[in-house]
Amino acid sequence: MLIKSITLTNFQCYFGEKIFEFSEGLNVIIGDNGAGKSKLYDAFYWVLYDEIFDSTERKMRRTNEVKGKLVSDKARFLCESGGEVETIVEVVIYNASRDEEYTIARTYSISRIDTGNQSEYKWREPSESIRIVFKREKYLTAKLVKDPSEIKMIIRKILPSDIMPYVWFQGEQVDSLIDFKNKETLTDAINVLSDIKEFDFFVNVSKRAFESADNELRKERRRLSIDNGKSDGLENEKTRLEKTIERKEKELQDFNEGLTYAQERQDELQGQFDAAEKIQTLNREEKQVTIDLQRLDDDLKRLVLSVNKNLFNRFWAVKGTEHLVKLYEEKFGTYEKRLLEKKVEQEKRVEIENEVIKTLQMRLPKNVPEPEYVRWMLEEQRCLVCDREALTNSEPWLKIKELLEYKEPKPAQTKTTQLAKHNFQEEFKSLYQNGLRMQNRMADTDEEIRELFDNINKTRQRRSQVNEQLTHIRSQIQELINTSSISSPQSANILNEFKGQQEKIRSLDKQIQTCEHEIEQAKNRIKEIDRELKGLTKGQISPTLMEKVEVLEDFKTIATSTRERVFNRLIRQLEAEANKHYTAMTSENKAVRGQISLVKQPNGNYMPKIHDSEGREMHSINDSNIILIKMSVIMAIISAKKSTAATQLYPLISDAPTSKFTENYTIGFCRTVSEVFSQSIIMSKEFYLNLALRERLFKEVEKLGKVYIIEPSVPEGGRDNRNDLETIITKI
Amino acid sequence: MTNEDLLREFLQDDLIETKYGISKEKAMAWKFTDQGSKLIDAMKQAILKKQNGDSEETISRNLNSMLMK
Numbered sequence: 001m002l003i004k005s006i007t008l009t010n011f012q013c014y015f016g017e018k019i020f021e022f023s024e025g026l027n028v029i030i031g032d033n034g035a036g037k038s039k040l041y042d043a044f045y046w047v048l049y050d051e052i053f054d055s056t057e058r059k060m061r062r063t064n065e066v067k068g069k070l071v072s073d074k075a076r077f078l079c080e081s082g083g084e085v086e087t088i089v090e091v092v093i094y095n096a097s098r099d100e101e102y103t104i105a106r107t108y109s110i111s112r113i114d115t116g117n118q119s120e121y122k123w124r125e126p127s128e129s130i131r132i133v134f135k136r137e138k139y140l141t142a143k144l145v146k147d148p149s150e151i152k153m154i155i156r157k158i159l160p161s162d163i164m165p166y167v168w169f170q171g172e173q174v175d176s177l178i179d180f181k182n183k184e185t186l187t188d189a190i191n192v193l194s195d196i197k198e199f200d201f202f203v204n205v206s207k208r209a210f211e212s213a214d215n216e217l218r219k220e221r222r223r224l225s226i227d228n229g230k231s232d233g234l235e236n237e238k239t240r241l242e243k244t245i246e247r248k249e250k251e252l253q254d255f256n257e258g259l260t261y262a263q264e265r266q267d268e269l270q271g272q273f274d275a276a277e278k279i280q281t282l283n284r285e286e287k288q289v290t291i292d293l294q295r296l297d298d299d300l301k302r303l304v305l306s307v308n309k310n311l312f313n314r315f316w317a318v319k320g321t322e323h324l325v326k327l328y329e330e331k332f333g334t335y336e337k338r339l340l341e342k343k344v345e346q347e348k349r350v351e352i353e354n355e356v357i358k359t360l361q362m363r364l365p366k367n368v369p370e371p372e373y374v375r376w377m378l379e380e381q382r383c384l385v386c387d388r389e390a391l392t393n394s395e396p397w398l399k400i401k402e403l404l405e406y407k408e409p410k411p412a413q414t415k416t417t418q419l420a421k422h423n424f425q426e427e428f429k430s431l432y433q434n435g436l437r438m439q440n441r442m443a444d445t446d447e448e449i450r451e452l453f454d455n456i457n458k459t460r461q462r463r464s465q466v467n468e469q470l471t472h473i474r475s476q477i478q479e480l481i482n483t484s485s486i487s488s489p490q491s492a493n494i495l496n497e498f499k500g501q502q503e504k505i506r507s508l509d510k511q512i513q514t515c516e517h518e519i520e521q522a523k524n525r526i527k528e529i530d531r532e533l534k535g536l537t538k539g540q541i542s543p544t545l546m547e548k549v550e551v552l553e554d555f556k557t558i559a560t561s562t563r564e565r566v567f568n569r570l571i572r573q574l575e576a577e578a579n580k581h582y583t584a585m586t587s588e589n590k591a592v593r594g595q596i597s598l599v600k601q602p603n604g605n606y607m608p609k610i611h612d613s614e615g616r617e618m619h620s621i622n623d624s625n626i627i628l629i630k631m632s633v634i635m636a637i638i639s640a641k642k643s644t645a646a647t648q649l650y651p652l653i654s655d656a657p658t659s660k661f662t663e664n665y666t667i668g669f670c671r672t673v674s675e676v677f678s679q680s681i682i683m684s685k686e687f688y689l690n691l692a693l694r695e696r697l698f699k700e701v702e703k704l705g706k707v708y709i710i711e712p713s714v715p716e717g718g719r720d721n722r723n724d725l726e727t728i729i730t731k732i
Numbered sequence: 733m734t735n736e737d738l739l740r741e742f743l744q745d746d747l748i749e750t751k752y753g754i755s756k757e758k759a760m761a762w763k764f765t766d767q768g769s770k771l772i773d774a775m776k777q778a779i780l781k782k783q784n785g786d787s788e789e790t791i792s793r794n795l796n797s798m799l800m801k
Contacts (some may be wrong), residue, residue: 195733199741201788205778208792213799548799551771555795558734558745558771566741 001157002679003651004101006047010075012039015713015726022681025703028673028686030694037683037728040710041170041655044681046070047089047106048155053170064127066108076110076123077723084111093158102154103134103142135367158186159650163253166634167677171627171656183258187605190637196570199563204555213549220545224537231536241522250524252515259508260601266501267609268619273498275484276491282477283488289470296463303456310448315438319445325435332432339425346392374403380631531562571598571606577636578608578629581676585628585668594618608633631657631669635676652680659685667696674703707732735779736764742775774799 004622008014013036020029020040031037042052051060052070063070075085090105108129113122133151136142145151159168166197193199223229269276311317369377369385377384377400381391390396481487486494578596594610601607608629610618652673658666666686673680687694688709698704709730742748743759752769754762762768764776774795781791 020779198733198738198782201782202738202742205782205788205791205795208788209774209795212792212796216796544800547770548796551769551774551799552795554747554771555774558742558747558775561747562742562745565744668775 001650003092004092004489007090007329008043010072010085011087011089013042013727015072015074018729023705026670026701026703026706027681027705029683032685032688035710035712038655041683043089047091047104062701063129067125068123070108071110073723074726079112081112081114084109099138101136105132167650171659196567199566202253202559203563206559210552210556213552217549220541221533221537224539226538227536230317234533238526241526245522248519250516255508255512262501262504269494269498272486272494276486276494279477279480279488279491280495282473282554286473289466293466293470296459296466296560315441316445318438322442325439327440328435332428419463430668574636578632581635581672582632584672586664588664624665627660652677655683657682663693667700670701674701738779739764
């Protein structure tokens with residue numbers, strides 16, 4: 001199939017009649033955002049399938065849903081009251097294998113209703129569009145095709161609906177075509193685009209034929225049975241076992257599905273597992289180091305506090321006052337000595353006084369002269385002993401009077417309180433004793449201070465090291481979070497889920513083994529039943545029937561295993577082919593891109609995976625690589641469809657397939673597509689502003705078809721009023 | 733894929749070699765017109781009928797009656 005041209009008349013932003021002509025090779029429509037690339041892609045879809053892509057809701061919509069939105073704003077604006085605007089898309093396709101040309105046109109008309117008010121617009125917008133198909137065979141003139149079934153056949157020839165998603169797509173749809181997370185999409189694509197369905201057909205035929213022959217054999221056995229009751233019992237048991245096998249096989253399939261999912265999930269998590277595990281390990285380290293740091297902080301606080309305490313408890317505050325203690329000791333010694341001297345002196349004096357008293361006592365004993373005489377002497381004012389005058393209150397008179405008051409003199413006693421005016425001996429002594437105790441401690445103070453400060457310094461150093469360690473751990477965690485986009489809580493979830501999946505895989509493995517064993521047992525029992533049934537048969541079962549059953553069973557076995565063998569071979573071919581395309585598209589990019597492997601899952605489906613040169617699965621693949629991988633697989637599947645040569649038959653039409661690519665990938669993609677597909681039409685923005693890239697397109701893509709630039713008549717920013725908007729096409 | 737290609741694919745199966753004594757080399761060179769066992773006849777019949785556009789059900793019935801002759 002070769003799309004020769006597409007003509008758009010008043011279709012969306014294409015005002016008037018606009019024609020794109022195409023040739024074999026890669027045809028490129030270059031345009032900036034809003035230029036009309038997607039509308040052109042829509043035009044292809046609309047003309048064949050009556051649908052356009054709704055970019056707001058990301059889904060296809062039919063004419064009856066969009067109605068007047070199909071029509072150019074400018075055409076509507078220029079339409080006069082009572083007038084009609086017709087939108088037409090016409091595509092001309094040439095089928096080289098049959099030398100036929102099909103012209104398919106779709107039209108949709110709206111008419112303006114006269115409201116009597118020039119500024120008020122009303123439109124009659126029908127729900128249906130009209131499709132017209134012309135077919136020109138060889139040298140004949142084109143004729144209108146009226147038969148709906150023939151139209152359907154022509155459309156199918158142009159592009160079968162099952163193949164369509166793989167060759168007509170928008171760049172953003174590639175992801176869903178082969179979804180790495182959906183295990184079935186690759187298998188579906190292979191089924192649609194390869195010859196494998198041919199073998200499915202024979203598998204089904206051989207199964208049906210065998211079942212029919214087997215039933216026939218059973219009936220015959222029953223007819224010839226010598227013990228119908230036993231035969232029936234065995235047949236019933238066989239039927240039950242067959243049902244059990246069927247049920248168990250379903251269970252097995254479910255287990256395998258579960259296993260596939262668990263392994264896929266585990267594979268997905270594997271990519272994050274290392275980072276998550278590191279984050280978790282670092283989190284644990286962080287916790288431990290934080291505890292260590294807290295402990296060191298406490299130690300340090302305690303040590304610093306002990307400096308304060310030791311100032312008093314260990315007398316560090318009086319450090320350096322040893323000479324004062326000595327001085328005090330001297331002074332206190334002097335004080336005591338002087339006190340002692342005073343005491344001695346006092347005692348001496350007392351002793352002397354006592355001696356005097358004693359002497360006095362010896363000279364005038366008590367009551368001598370007798371008090372009566374003394375009183376008389378006082379009255380007479382004369383001493384009768386010496387006969388001297390003693391006037392009242394004079395010294396002699398007072399002395400005489402003392403004789404009356406005389407008491408027995410007591411020996412004089414030393415009174416320490418009298419030794420000094422203020423006696424602080426006890427306090428001074430206590431101070432002295434304290435000083436002595438301090439002096440003993442002071443000898444160790446320097447050592448103690450040195451030891452404590454050493455300890456503080458060491459603790460500070462250790463704290464600083466631990467703090468550095470903590471900072472390092474935290475920066476490592478942050479780095480891991482940045483590179484892996486996994487937060488700390490997520491990492492715990494990932495590890496838990498990973499372990500959960502591991503457990504699930506182990507459990508499913510066990511269930512699968514049990515299930516397989518039960519199926520095996522049931523099958524063995526069926527064989528026994530068959531032997532028993534055979535033994536119950538009287539007479540001979542037709543050898544032809546026996547042979548038929550055997551032949552058809554063999555056919556069934558061979559058809560099933562051939563299908564599997566062909567499919568596996570196809571997978572390996574696809575893998576090689578996909579890698580060929582992938583390598584070609586990425587040849588100029590030096591980044592590690594890996595190799596595509598199509599890996600069989602437990603449920604029998606295949607999943608594309610990327611492995612590095614050492615065979616390790618790569619998990620961190622960027623978006624553009626993923627699209628290229630998917631494109632490579634699609635191209636490989638299409639190329640592998642030998643019987644129909646799909647790449648020769650069906651043109652690739654894609655809107656913005658290169659939007660996520662780097663320059664090298666874009667050129668690589670264009671080159672490969674032009675090699676793989678006999679015709680391709682792509683809409684791209686990448687070549688619009690990047691003139692160097694456009695230059696490379698012309699130089700490096702050998703099979704280049706037509707190239708167009710499309711631009712809006714109204715620059716961006718001035719498109720609020722769309723009444724003058726149309727797309728201008730320039731062929732380059 | 734031609735009818736002969738299809739038949740050769742089936743004949744490449746291990747069962748063909750072990751039970752029917754047709755080696756892989758011989759199977760690779762097998763022609764659609766070559767005479768073989770009833771199994772090969774059944775396969776050929778199925779291939780031809782599919783080419784004719786017959787349904788699975790029809791071909792299944794056809795094989796059953798063919799093998800009773």
